[in-house]
Amino acid sequence: MSTNATHTAAESHDAHVHVHRDDYGAKMGMWLFLFTELLLFGGLFILYMAYRVEYIQQFQIAAKELKVYMGGVNTIILLTSSLTMVLSIVALQRKNVQASIFWLVTTIVFALGFMVVKYFEWSDKFHHGIYPKGPGLMDKSQGEIIFFGLYYTMTGLHGLHVIIGVGLLTAMLIQIKRNKVRPDRFVPLENAGLYWHLVDLIWIFLFPLFYLLH
Amino acid sequence: MSDISNTHNAHTDDGRIAHAHDPSYGINIMIWLILISLTVITVAVAGIDLGNFTLFVAMLVAAVKSTFVINYFMHIKFDDAIFKIFLILVILVLFVVFVLTGFDVFYR
Numbered sequence: 001m002s003t004n005a006t007h008t009a010a011e012s013h014d015a016h017v018h019v020h021r022d023d024y025g026a027k028m029g030m031w032l033f034l035f036t037e038l039l040l041f042g043g044l045f046i047l048y049m050a051y052r053v054e055y056i057q058q059f060q061i062a063a064k065e066l067k068v069y070m071g072g073v074n075t076i077i078l079l080t081s082s083l084t085m086v087l088s089i090v091a092l093q094r095k096n097v098q099a100s101i102f103w104l105v106t107t108i109v110f111a112l113g114f115m116v117v118k119y120f121e122w123s124d125k126f127h128h129g130i131y132p133k134g135p136g137l138m139d140k141s142q143g144e145i146i147f148f149g150l151y152y153t154m155t156g157l158h159g160l161h162v163i164i165g166v167g168l169l170t171a172m173l174i175q176i177k178r179n180k181v182r183p184d185r186f187v188p189l190e191n192a193g194l195y196w197h198l199v200d201l202i203w204i205f206l207f208p209l210f211y212l213l214h
Numbered sequence: 215m216s217d218i219s220n221t222h223n224a225h226t227d228d229g230r231i232a233h234a235h236d237p238s239y240g241i242n243i244m245i246w247l248i249l250i251s252l253t254v255i256t257v258a259v260a261g262i263d264l265g266n267f268t269l270f271v272a273m274l275v276a277a278v279k280s281t282f283v284i285n286y287f288m289h290i291k292f293d294d295a296i297f298k299i300f301l302i303l304v305i306l307v308l309f310v311v312f313v314l315t316g317f318d319v320f321y322r
Binding site: 032049086 | 231239242246249250260269273276280296300301307311315318319
């Protein structure tokens with residue numbers, strides 16, 4: 001009886017040492033980081049607002065040059081990648097590791113697809129001479145130049161986040177394959193997912209502001 | 215008796231180890247369908263000139279979409295109150311800065 005009790009105590013002590021981690025704190029840390037990201041992009045959105053008020057007509061003219069279908073396709077790609085991200089987390093929580101890997105790879109493919117569309121979009125703009133000091137840009141009015149400055153800065157910073165997201169999701173893929181992230185330890189994947197959803201969230205605002213308001 | 219509670223404690227680890235709460239595919243697919251529908255509607259009505267309301271409507275739809283993403287995809291709806299409080303505070307800070315900047319640029 002007494003050995004049994006000691007055994008249980010030793011076991012529980014063992015378990016305590018073994019699970020030396022803080023999922024709650026990890027999640028809190030991720031959210032705090034996301035808040036700083038929100039403030040970073042928030043500042044750029046304020047800049048957009050201030051210049052839009054000043055150059056309302058020129059912003060509308062400039063917005064006509066962006067192709068709605070390209071932005072629209074990218075919106076659908078990002079929204080769908082957000083879904084596949086969630087499905088990957090749900091699959092892992094349901095102990096279906098293969099499905100989790102499948103959905104995670106799908107998410108990465110969508111993310112790369114977003115960057116491919118972005119590449120064609122920016123190439124098209126460069127082709128029309130719309131780049132810093134470019135001939136297509138210098139012909140334009142002050143407001144249009146500011147519009148494209150904001151367009152490149154904000155979608156560029158967003159694109160950088162997409163690339164970082166791809167790196168983060170690939171790291172998660174490796175971690176799952178190495179059994180470091182697994183059904184009883186899914187919070188790293190959840191946190192990577194939170195980052196990915198933030199990228200989606202910012203695009204939800206970027207898309208109408210740059211592509212639709214003309 | 216103390217052994218049992220101790221073991222139990224070790225198992226839940228004072229709530230530091232996350233456990234999934236009935237994860238479901240269905241609800242997330244529903245949310246995705248709503249988000250896609252809202253996107254299609256926004257693009258479809260973009261051609262209609264609502265004058266000064268165009269920006270307002272576009273931002274309203276974006277805000278609704280964000281609410282779905284934050285609550286369901288980012289799981290805030292099912293998280294502890296402290297996460298919700300933090301999020302509301304951050305949104306409030308952003309809102310205040312927007313309004314204060316707005317006073318400057320709109321009434322210049």
